[in-house]
Amino acid sequence: MKSNRRNFLRKGLSSAAGFAAASMIPFDSFGMDPQAHKEIIVPAKAHSKPKDAIRFSVIGINHGHIYGMVDSLIKGGGTLVEVYAKEPDLLKNFTKRFPEVTIARNEDEIIQDNSIQLVASAAIPVERAPIGIKVMKSGKDYMVDKPGIVTFEQFDEVKKVQKETGRIYSITYSERLGNPASVMAGELIQEGAIGKVVQLIGLGPHRMRPESRPDWFFYPEKAGGILCDIGSHQCDQFLYYTNSKQAEVSMAQTGNFDIPQYPDYQDFGDMSVRSDHATGYIRIDWFTPEGLGTWGDGRTFILGTDGYIEMRKYIDIAGREGGNHLFLVNQKETKYYNCSNVHMPYGEQLVSDVVHRTETAMGQAHCFLATELALTAQKMAYKLST
Secondary structure (H helix, E strand, C coil), X not given: CHHHHHHHHHHHHHHHHHHHHHHCCCHHHHCCCHHHEEEEECCCCCCCCCCCCEEEEEEEECCCHHHHHHHHHHHCCEEEEEEECCCHHHHHHHHHHCCCCEEXXXXXXXXXXCCCCEEEEECCHHHHHHHHHHHHHCCCEEEEECCCCCCHHHHHHHHHHHHHHCCCEEEECHHHHCCHHHHHHHHHHHCCCCXXXXXXXXXXXXXXXXHHCCHXXXXXXXXXXXXXXXXXXXXXXXXXXXXXXXCEEEEEEEECCCCCCCCCCCCEEEEEEECCCCEEEEEEECCCCCCCCCCCCCEEEEEECCEEEEEECCCCCCCCCCCCEEEEEXXXXXXXEECCCCCCCHHHHHHHHHHHCCCCXXXXXXXXXXXXXXXXXXXXXXXXXX
């Protein structure tokens, strides 16, 4: 017993001495130079007034994303003309935010207005594609909240009508298009900051609060399912950051772990995707705890051949205030970027595309492929036993 105690004490003293010695070793012995870490507040840049202008209207305001969509169009040169919604309470809130808007009596009043160039929609997800088909057939372009399409039947019809009409069907994948850190990441990657991108990991946790959700939210046939819905954000990011023009789903699974009163609902999902030169892993859930100061700790990891990027889009639980945090490590240095001042170009680009018939905001093939990946994953997903 005494021998064991002596051995323990001897090892403990040895470990303590080792820790003390390690604390005196210079940082650069571990390849860490404290001077190589930089913190950058990205400065706001002056931007001229948008060169182009359009008139647009809104059909369907069932998701709060519509407010960001409308704001981006107005900042990009759009003039909001009319809104139609079936729900008086939602309409009251919308007109309070945008008091200049005229309330339409029905959808057709907007569809038949030839002065309108674009329609935006955040209707109940299953209704979004049918609205978009009517909009395109009327000669207008369409901006829709994700998921912009919830079944393959809708997908085939949307693609058919889009090809026939040549109109824009733009799905607003807001976790990239509406986030300053995501825009900054795209700029850094295009500059070659981390070499060739070979993998993306996208984590999209959300807070549930079932009592705050409308009834349609809990039915996949109306809302699309978790991979079709919030998974489409991550599919878009995979394609964009890896510059993949073709891709496929290699694995998908979903589960309902904590909402037994809605047995068909899914509060967890993950999937793997790949192109011929990159891979991606996507995990999404509705388990954000109440202790977090925002609705979700959305994180994106982008691995390149010469470095990597991590985005903490909505919160940094290590202590930095606010959101829009980006970390970059490459062969030369480690950088932290506060991206809050980064200009968001999507709305202005989409307005310009409507006027000039270009694809600067988002390529149509890219838009559809991101949705196709999400729909494929949703359809093939293994149902976890919960």
